[in-house]
Amino acid sequence: MTTARLPDAPWRHRPGFDDLCARLGAAEGETRLVGGAVRDGLLGLDVADIDLATRLRPDEVTQRLTGAGIKVVPTGITHGTVTAVLDHRPVEITTLRSDVSTDGRRATIVYTDDWQEDAARRDFTINALYADPATGDVSDYFGGLKDLEARRVRFIGDPAQRIAEDHLRILRYFRFLARFGALPPDAAAYAACRDNANSLMALSRERIADELLKLLALPDPSAVLRLMIEGGVLLPVLPEIEAAGLARLEALIARQQQAGLDMPPAAVLRLCALLPPDADVGEQIAARLKLSNKARKRIVTALTPPPAHASAQELVYRVGTEAALDLMLLDRAEASRNIGPLSHWNPPVFPLSGRDIIALGISAGPDVAKLLSTSKEQWIAEGFPDANRARAIAQAQVAEFLRSRQNS
Template sequence: MTMLLPDAAWRHRPGLDHLLVALGAAEGESRYVGGAVRDALLGLPVNDLDIATKLDPHDVVDRLKAAGIKAVPTGIDHGTITAVLPDGPVEITTLRRDVSTDGRRATIAYTDDWQEDAARRDFTINALYADPLTGEIADFFGGIADLEARRLRFIGDAAARIAEDHLRILRYFRFLARYGDNEVDSSAYAACVAAANSLMALSRERIADELMKLLGVAAPISGLRLMIEGGILQPVLPEVDMSGVDRVERLIAREAESGIAPSALRRLAALLPPDPVLADQIGARLKLSNKARKRLVVALERGEQAQPLRALAYRIGIEGAIDQLLLDPLRQVTALAGLEGWTPPKLPISGGALIARGLEPGPDVAKALAEVQKLWVAEDFPDGARVGEIADQIVSKFQRARQ
């Protein structure tokens, strides 16, 4: 029996029909491929849409331009063109076969054979194609049966697939965590363990991107445990051990309890040893952005344990305060309710107002203002009238000290 792609909102995106006409879908020139087909069959939301085509990439560009569709040559040397539609991009890649690979990049040749293109993909569940018009699925390697069984299999020999692209080691554990039943294919796991050192050959950006995707899935724990047990992360993150996985597991429970949206970066902070300096060094090694490294450092800082949450949020920002609280098992997640809908206010008084109260202009003004702010924060940000009383009190204290 032929399996058909279920109907869903993403198949009716504005401009998609026009794109499919330009790409000769009715003539069998182009099909949906990969994640969109996989997730549609599982009833999951489809965000990224990929199309595989028999057309040469330069022909794709010409056809899109003729149809008035913006074409961006994002990876034209590898056969990939991005079509920009009103609801977002669609990646169009010419069918390919590998000529040679070194584990980091492949030399490819174009083909018009769908099965040859499928054979160079990583997992059976990612090598599914769908006719955009009829919805008919083309499955060359048993991907549909594997999806139904929640089974993750490499296409062909696992070691050979990993040798073609070392990143597939990390992708294996991410896909296992998201789509597998976590009963590991022993030959695939053994191939990943045997090749773990080859991760050293990859750029740190690719490793970080894949690690963040793994940490972002709903249930990454079993995948992370398998990685630690097999020494997968040892070559690139020797600092991470099973206690880090325990911290991530605890954090995920606290995220769920508090209703706070999961964050891959917060989970990375939990995975790393609780040392802000080391976290910054690891962030630099993974080539994370300065903003991401700063968030890691702030999340792992431990200041005054008893500091009220709003006072902490005022000092380090709401995001940092949420991270710190969720990562600290000694603090109750119920405290996060105090930040709901709250924006850190601005101190409603200036140095000029202290001078107007009789404080001598000079260095004392900044010192006095800092004391006013400290009391104002300690009293949970009272309104202007109370701030006026605090200001009078502080000005009088400074005046007495001057006498």
């Protein structure tokens, strides 16, 4: 076992955290930091979620903390996990455990007092790092420190066995590779993911969607997605994603960077780039992945040909800012426009109503709606001029309408 030291950082001094660790016997070696907090802390990244591993059983954890007035929620009690709430922030606390049996989706566990046994059931070496909350001393049982330094994502033990225990680890592998790793991938890990890709079909579509969207939300997952597509990893669950989609994704990422859009990567839009430009296909996949209604609508809109428009502003006006930006980023010709400022442009409201048309001498009825519509279309074509110009447009439309009626 090798050791290192977790650098000091503000997240290690959140209100109440020292007291929590003291009550869970951290100074006596009963409780340690684990997983992402240790990994990200060693990399100097921001740590949002704190997880603790402990030798204490869940009932004792609950008893000790509630006795000190700390709120405890049994969020995963069947797997030995409870969540303490400190200053409105969660801290997950899980009892050391070992798998008795697994079926690729869930595991039957028993508790253990052995840190290495607990580490052995985890997925990747860089996620099986533990640290003393007070001193920051890191315990590493499977070479995670060296892998972290080398930017190598490696399964603990036999990759095929790890995947058989939880099929989702295939998708997690590529997400962690895109976030923390360097290419080429670990040969054994990549081979196991390719060989066992069919096992993804046993997973719920919600779990697949969650992992895929997390991967797509990373700064630039293109290289890793290329590995997945070339290796046929997505073929069992998303056969519609092909190499042509990867080229569209790479172009989308480049266009967003060129446009200087100050917004985080949109995972749903990137999924659209990977899919064939067909709204029906997009709707089918959104339904298959059981995405939210909002996500489904965004996918269908982005994969539907845009309405006729003479300018980027007109497109924004007709379909909304988000949909217009999506359509322009996905389309090579549209993306040549200066779309950066559009993310902060508020489409104006047409300044006239039916009352204004009636005031110009048109009787209430269908003619009012028709004239209001034609006036609005000319207002859009002229680039959304002010209210005075809008009224002049309406006056001209009404005059032409009245002349045509007199001549008929």
